[in-house]
Every structure is written in C-alpha cells, then in structure tokens.
Amino acid sequence: MLDKDVHGSPTGPKGRLITGHTKEFQSDTIGFLTRLAREYGDVAKLRLGPFQNVYLISDPDLIKQILVTKQKSFLKSRDFNSLKPLIGEGLITSEKDFHLHQRRLIQPSFKKTHISNYGQDMIDLTREYISTWKNGEERMMTEDMMSLALSIVSKTMFSTELKDGYNLIGEPIDDALKVAIKRMRTLFHLPLWIPTKSNREYKEVLDRLDSVIYRIIERRRDEAESRDDMLGILMDARDDVGGLGMSDQQVRDEVMTIFLAGHDTTATALSWTLYLLSQHPEVEAKLFHEIDTVIGNRPPTPDDFMKLSYTQNIIWESLRIYPPLYVLSRNAAEDVSLGNYHFKKGDMFLLSSYVMHHKPEYFDQPESFIPERFENNYLKTIPPFAYFPFGGGPRVCIGNHFAVMEAVLVLACITQQYRIKLAPDHHEVKPLPLLTLRPKSGLRMIVEERNNG
Ligand code: HEM
Numbered sequence: 001m002l003d004k005d006v007h008g009s010p011t012g013p014k015g016r017l018i019t020g021h022t023k024e025f026q027s028d029t030i031g032f033l034t035r036l037a038r039e040y041g042d043v044a045k046l047r048l049g050p051f052q053n054v055y056l057i058s059d060p061d062l063i064k065q066i067l068v069t070k071q072k073s074f075l076k077s078r079d080f081n082s083l084k085p086l087i088g089e090g091l092i093t094s095e096k097d098f099h100l101h102q103r104r105l106i107q108p109s110f111k112k113t114h115i116s117n118y119g120q121d122m123i124d125l126t127r128e129y130i131s132t133w134k135n136g137e138e139r140m141m142t143e144d145m146m147s148l149a150l151s152i153v154s155k156t157m158f159s160t161e162l163k164d165g166y167n168l169i170g171e172p173i174d175d176a177l178k179v180a181i182k183r184m185r186t187l188f189h190l191p192l193w194i195p196t197k198s199n200r201e202y203k204e205v206l207d208r209l210d211s212v213i214y215r216i217i218e219r220r221r222d223e224a225e226s227r228d229d230m231l232g233i234l235m236d237a238r239d240d241v242g243g244l245g246m247s248d249q250q251v252r253d254e255v256m257t258i259f260l261a262g263h264d265t266t267a268t269a270l271s272w273t274l275y276l277l278s279q280h281p282e283v284e285a286k287l288f289h290e291i292d293t294v295i296g297n298r299p300p301t302p303d304d305f306m307k308l309s310y311t312q313n314i315i316w317e318s319l320r321i322y323p324p325l326y327v328l329s330r331n332a333a334e335d336v337s338l339g340n341y342h343f344k345k346g347d348m349f350l351l352s353s354y355v356m357h358h359k360p361e362y363f364d365q366p367e368s369f370i371p372e373r374f375e376n377n378y379l380k381t382i383p384p385f386a387y388f389p390f391g392g393g394p395r396v397c398i399g400n401h402f403a404v405m406e407a408v409l410v411l412a413c414i415t416q417q418y419r420i421k422l423a424p425d426h427h428e429v430k431p432l433p434l435l436t437l438r439p440k441s442g443l444r445m446i447v448e449e450r451n452n453g
Pocket residue numbers: 091092093103153257258261262263265266269323324325328329388389390391392394395396397398399400402403404
C-alpha cells in the first residue's frame with residue numbers, strides 16, 4: 001500500500017477486481033513487464049490477487065537501493081516459499097543471520113583462485129561429453145546443456161561423477177519446479193499434505209531427488225579421508241558455540257540448492273548462446289577465428305579463459321538478451337522510501353533484468369545480438385544495475401565467476417570442434433519464462449564437425 005499523503009503515487013493499468021493483473025502476468029510475463037515499464041515509467045504499479053500490491057522497478061538507482069544500499073529493508077519475496085519443499089532452507093531461500101552464516105561458510109568454494117582449479121574439470125567433462133556427438137546428427141541441445149552443466153556442478157562441488165544427469169536430477173528438478181511455479185502463480189492452493197494427484201506426484205519427484213542427494217551424502221560419510229570441496233565444507237562445518245555439525249537435512253538443502261541454481265541457469269545461457277550464434281554467421285565467424293587463433297588444435301586449458309575476450313563478450317551479450325533469471329522479487333520487510341515514494345511493509349517489488357537489458361537508453365539496438373558492444377569496458381559507461389544478470393549486493397549470485405568461466409570454456413570446447421545449426425524444420429524459437437527464461441519446447445540442433453585442422 002502506498003502512503004499517498006507523503007509523496008506522489010506510482011501508477012499502473014487498471015486490474016480485475018479480485019485477480020488484479022495475475023492473468024496478464026502469467027500469460028505473457030515478459031511482454032507485460034516490458035509494456036508496464038514503457039507505459040508507466042520507473043515505478044509501475046500492478047496487483048497480483050486481491051491484496052498484493054506489486055511495483056515493477058525499472059530505474060538502475062532504485063534497483064541498487066533495493067539490492068544493495070537499503071537491502072536490509074527487504075526480504076526475498078514470499079513467492080520463494082513455494083520452492084521450499086524442493087530446496088528447503090538452502091542459500092537461495094534462507095534469510096537474515098542464518099543466510100549470512102551459510103553464505104560465509106559456502107563462499108570459499110567460489111573464490112576466484114578455487115574456480116580456476118575447476119576450469120580443468122569443466123574442459124575435461126565437456127570434451128568427454130561432446131566426444132560422443134556424431135557429425136550431422138540432430139540433438140536436443142537444451143537437454144545436452146543441462147546434463148553437461150549438472151555433471152560440472154556435481155564434479156566440482158561434490159567430487160561426484162554424474163552420468164546421465166538430466167534424467168537423474170535435471171528432469172525431476174524440472175517436474176518439481178513446474179509444480180512450485182504453478183503454486184507460486186495461483187492464488188489459492190491446497191497444502192501439500194492433502195493427497196491430491198498433483199501433490200502426490202510432487203512428493204514422488206521430491207523422494208526421487210532426495211534418494212540421489214542422500215546417497216551422495218552417505219557415500220561421503222563412508223569415506224575415510226575428508227575432502228575440501230563444497231560437500232566437505234558443509235559436512236565438516238562446526239558451530240562456534242556448541243561445536244555441532246550441520247544436520248543432514250541442512251546439508252541436503254544446500255546440495256539441492258547448488259544443483260538447482262548451478263545447472264539450470266548456466267545451461268539455459270549456453271543454449272541461448274548456441275541459438276544466437278546459429279542465427280548470426282558473422283559473429284560465429286569471429287568466434288571461430290578467436291578459437292582457432294588462441295587455441296588452435298590443442299586441447300583448451302583454463303588459462304585460455306582470459307585470452308578469449310570475444311568469446312567472453314558473446315556470453316555477456318547472450319546474458320543481456322536472454323537473462324536466465326529475468327526477474328528478481330523482494331518484499332518490503334518494513335516501511336521504506338525509494339526515490340520519491342514511500343512503501344509499506346509487505347509491498348512486493350519486481351526487478352527485471354530482461355526489461356532493463358532491453359532499454360534503448362542503455363543498449364543501442366537492444367534487440368540485436370552485438371557482442372562488440374561490451375568492448376572497451378562498456379559497462380563502466382552506463383549506470384550500475386542497468387545490466388545485472390547476476391543480481392547484486394549481499395545476495396549476488398554466489399556462482400557468478402564460476403558460471404562465466406564455465407560458459408566460456410564449454411563454448412570454446414564445443415566450437416573448437418563443431419558448428420551448431422538449428423534443425424531446418426525447427427518450430428519458432430520463443431522464450432518461455434518459467435523460473436528461468438528458457439527456449440520454449442527446447443532447441444533441436446544439428447552438430448556439424450568443423451574439420452578445422
Ligand atoms: C549464467 C548462470 C547464472 C545466472 C544468470 C545466475 C543468476 C543468479 C541471480 C540473478 C541470483 C540472485 C537472485 C536474487 O537476488 O533473487 C543468483 C543467486 C544464486 N546463484 Fe546464480 N546464476 C548463475 C549460475 C550459478 C551457478 C553456476 C551457481 C552455483 C554453482 C549459482 C548459485 C547461486 C546461489 C546459491 C544463489 C543464491 C545466493 C544467495 O542468495 O546468497 N548460480 N544467481
């Protein structure tokens with residue numbers, strides 16, 4: 001609710017009496033948010049359900065206030081509760097002191113020095129994965145990228161080899177997410193303990209995932225030596241006061257969180273990148289040139305990452321056009337002012353990287369794929385938070401450097417050997433905004449050997 005007496009009030013389109021703008025938001029999230037920002041400005045008002053006032057914030061400075069300077073006045077939105085059956089009290093969903101404690105514990109696994117050690121695993125797993133591809137075959141590239149990203153997270157974070165990760169973890173996580181998102185987007189739903197058909201199916205999927213995760217934890221417990229990977233850090237952590245370790249449930253929640261956060265996003269970014277390259281032969285040619293010049297025919301190494309500047313810009317540009325986490329949400333934890341407006345505790349805020357990344361005032365020809373725009377430190381010339389694929393502030397993506405390195409090295413390994421084309425009879429490629437912004441119905445792509453040697 002807005003305190004109208006103190007300041008002006010944001011405006012927005014008139015919504016339905018009970019449901020507000022829920023229908024438009026659900027049926028065309030990206031289009032609806034883009035129109036709202038264009039027509040109603042930096043702070044646009046909408047309503048989801050009879051009581052929930054929501055504000056779409058599309059000004060870089062106000063976004064910075066929510067994520068950084070005034071972050072203590074905001075909580076992850078209540079919407080995240082729908083994810084709790086899946087990821088419990090892991091890093092994405094936990095709040096306040098507990099979040100800070102867990103974040104401090106987990107952070108060392110993502111230090112830049114640590115990440116460069118992961119580079120070799122990223123390269124080895126990618127080369128092994130693509131070695132089975134046959135010249136000219138059609139592949140469901142979106143599933144390939146999920147499986148590959150899962151095996152990379154699993155090996156680097158938990159020292160666990162995960163073959164067929166899409167079937168074992170990716171698909172059940174997807175099924176669980178579909179239910180979670182449906183619950184997020186419907187106003188009234190029955191509690192999970194009521195054995196409706198969909199609740200039973202949800203529980204089955206969660207049980208399947210739990211059995212995989214607990215197997216990983218138990219196998220580690222049986223090992224004689226401790227390891228210093230993320231699983232080791234979680235399992236060896238001791239409370240400062242009582243010296244107590246983390247419960248199995250908490251270790252499970254953090255592991256599931258990293259599996260979820262660490263695969264879907266990067267895999268989606270890589271899928272979009274391969275699609276964009278297939279549509280832009282001039283960018284593809286420059287990429288091939290860089291790969292051939294920097295790497296040639298030898299196996300890529302982690303050190304190549306720093307030398308592949310055009311490849312890096314391709315990833316930044318792909319994250320601009322299709323940011324995998326296209327909208328972040330927060331609830332005001334107390335009454336708070338932003339700019340000229342005063343908001344009440346409980347008000348909800350949407351911060352859309354998609355909307356910001358497509359604003360012509362920050363990105364010339366925003367719909368065009370132009371990796372060169374990131375040259376010469378372009379981001380330093382626009383306001384912070386005009387571009388924020390990884391969020392910001394204390395809850396900035398913990399895996400941001402890991403993800404960029406992974407995306408660049410995977411792309412380098414693939415394009416050193418293959419040209420990836422969209423299948424000739426492909427359906428129209430459109431983004432589907434679920435938890436991440438994915439290509440709707442996946443991407444069928446032809447892998448063609450490059451014969452560049
Ligand atoms: C291109 C790939 C990725 C993108 C675009 C991305 C994006 C994001 C964004 C925007 C957030 C902030 C969410 C918010 O503030 O509400 C976030 C949080 C998070 N990400 Fe990523 N992410 C990526 C890859 C990864 C990877 C590879 C990992 C782990 C291996 C990871 C782990 C996490 C975790 C644990 C959080 C929650 C952090 C916290 O709240 O303290 N992400 N990610």
